[in-house]
Amino acid sequence: MTAAAESNLRAGHPWLYAQSIREQNRPGRLGELAVVYDRRDRFLALGLFDPDSPLRLRVLHAGKPQTVDRAWWSARLETALARRRDLFDEQTTGFRWVHGESDGWPGLVLDRYDRTLVLKLYTAAWLPRLEEIAELIRERLSPERIVLRLSRNIQTVAGSQFANHDGQVLAGPPQEGPVTFLETGLRFEADVLRGQKTGFFLDQRENRKRVETLARGRSVLNAFSFSGGFSLYAARGGATAVTDLDISAHALAAAERNFALNRSLAAVAARRREGIQADAFEWLAANPARKFGLVILDPPSLAKREAERLGALRAYGRLATLGLAHLSTGGVLVACSCSAHVTAEEFFGAVRRAVAASGREMAELWTTHHPADHPAAFKEAEYLKAICLRDVRRAC
Numbered sequence: 405m406t407a408a409a410e411s412n413l414r415a416g417h418p419w420l421y422a423q424s425i426r427e428q429n430r431p432g433r434l435g436e437l438a439v440v441y442d443r444r445d446r447f448l449a450l451g452l453f454d455p456d457s458p459l460r461l462r463v464l465h466a467g468k469p470q471t472v473d474r475a476w477w478s479a480r481l482e483t484a485l486a487r488r489r490d491l492f493d494e495q496t497t498g499f500r501w502v503h504g505e506s507d508g509w510p511g512l513v514l515d516r517y518d519r520t521l522v523l524k525l526y527t528a529a530w531l532p533r534l535e536e537i538a539e540l541i542r543e544r545l546s547p548e549r550i551v552l553r554l555s556r557n558i559q560t561v562a563g564s565q566f567a568n569h570d571g572q573v574l575a576g577p578p579q580e581g582p583v584t585f586l587e588t589g590l591r592f593e594a595d596v597l598r599g600q601k602t603g604f605f606l607d608q609r610e611n612r613k614r615v616e617t618l619a620r621g622r623s624v625l626n627a628f629s630f631s632g633g634f635s636l637y638a639a640r641g642g643a644t645a646v647t648d649l650d651i652s653a654h655a656l657a658a659a660e661r662n663f664a665l666n667r668s669l670a671a672v673a674a675r676r677r678e679g680i681q682a683d684a685f686e687w688l689a690a691n692p693a694r695k696f697g698l699v700i701l702d703p704p705s706l707a708k709r710e711a712e713r714l715g716a717l718r719a720y721g722r723l724a725t726l727g728l729a730h731l732s733t734g735g736v737l738v739a740c741s742c743s744a745h746v747t748a749e750e751f752f753g754a755v756r757r758a759v760a761a762s763g764r765e766m767a768e769l770w771t772t773h774h775p776a777d778h779p780a781a782f783k784e785a786e787y788l789k790a791i792c793l794r795d796v797r798r799a800c
């Protein structure tokens with residue numbers, strides 16, 4: 405192994421790339437537990453091996469030699485669960501139990517949607533031990549069902565070598581259509597079988613709460629609304645009207661259903677809701693006359709690869725400029741980014757420059773990073789950031 409890779413692993417970084425491996429005593433099979441020795445032949449780490457991925461090994465444990473048996477897996481799960489123990493009350497039944505590498509489960513996510521758990525795999529290296537892991541989860545959390553989701557790049561090998569498929573119910577009764585759950589007392593549906601990620605953007609909960617406190621008396625534009633999460637919080641917080649803007653008809657239909665699910669709340673029932681299906685960049689540019697008291701911008705990742713970083717920064721700046729043009733006097737802008745290739749400071753910089761160029765006088769209310777159930781333990785895991793500014797020309 406190269407010196408750089410060795411010091412990375414020693415420092416707790418969870419990835420070992422194929423090109424950093426100097427010598428291997430045999431080829432290794434998918435999902436095998438591989439042991440990494442340092443350049444003086446001492447135990448350094450062990451992890452899940454994937455002979456077909458440039459990310460050849462995902463570290464499970466580093467430091468002293470360790471036996472990985474059922475008790476070890478069980479303790480590892482317990483650590484992740486314990487971390488969330490005091491975060492949520494019964495008003496929040498949707499959250500993340502296990503968040504990949506940063507919870508010691510590289511490439512594996514476990515989300516809770518009330519009594520349904522969604523296990524999502526981002527590496528095929530888990531497939532050989534899927535049954536063992538699902539059993540562990542079932543015993544410990546007693547869900548009604550466990551749904552398996554697979555990232556696109558591992559769906560073929562899952563089907564051909566393991567007879568697993570995306571949307572498969574691993575345990576419990578079959579599921580048709582979305583499941584519903586609570587987030588701070590608001591009811592939402594999640595399309596756990598087919599939806600993006602595991603069916604809902606659980607990572608935006610804390611930002612949605614902040615939006616609720618800013619919404620009173622303001623009309624709200626929720627750009628890239630997906631299933632309307634931000635809009636429902638805004639409605640409960642006393643927004644005068646909410647507009648969901650998304651390119652996907654499917655997302656807008658879910659947003660409408662989510663609104664209907666909460667009509668028992670007077671604040672939601674009283675609110676006017678509008679859904680607009682359009683490309684947000686185009687709609688924002690084409691409708692300068694539409695003004696809002698609160699504009700939320702939460703686009704999908706604009707940089708999927710490192711090479712797209714600069715283009716993404718320009719797009720974030722342009723989006724902020726477009727959003728600012730729709731703010732009424734005293735309005736609030738909330739801009740989010742979920743691109744891991746763009747750092748928080750780069751993103752905040754792009755938004756601040758757009759604000760400066762707009763000639764508006766704005767006060768920065770807050771910036772946020774990862775919520776506690778989505779910890780980021782190493783640099784590449786940091787993807788989420790948001791910034792909020794208020795036009796201070798008139799006190800609201």
Ligand code: SAH
Nearest residue numbers: 605628629630633650651652683684702704
């Ligand atoms: N804010 C949401 C999550 C947004 S996910 C929440 O809190 O749940 C990103 C959304 O952007 C998806 O719903 C996707 O359909 C939408 N989208 C992607 N490209 C778009 C575009 N060019 N214009 C408008 N919406 C777009």
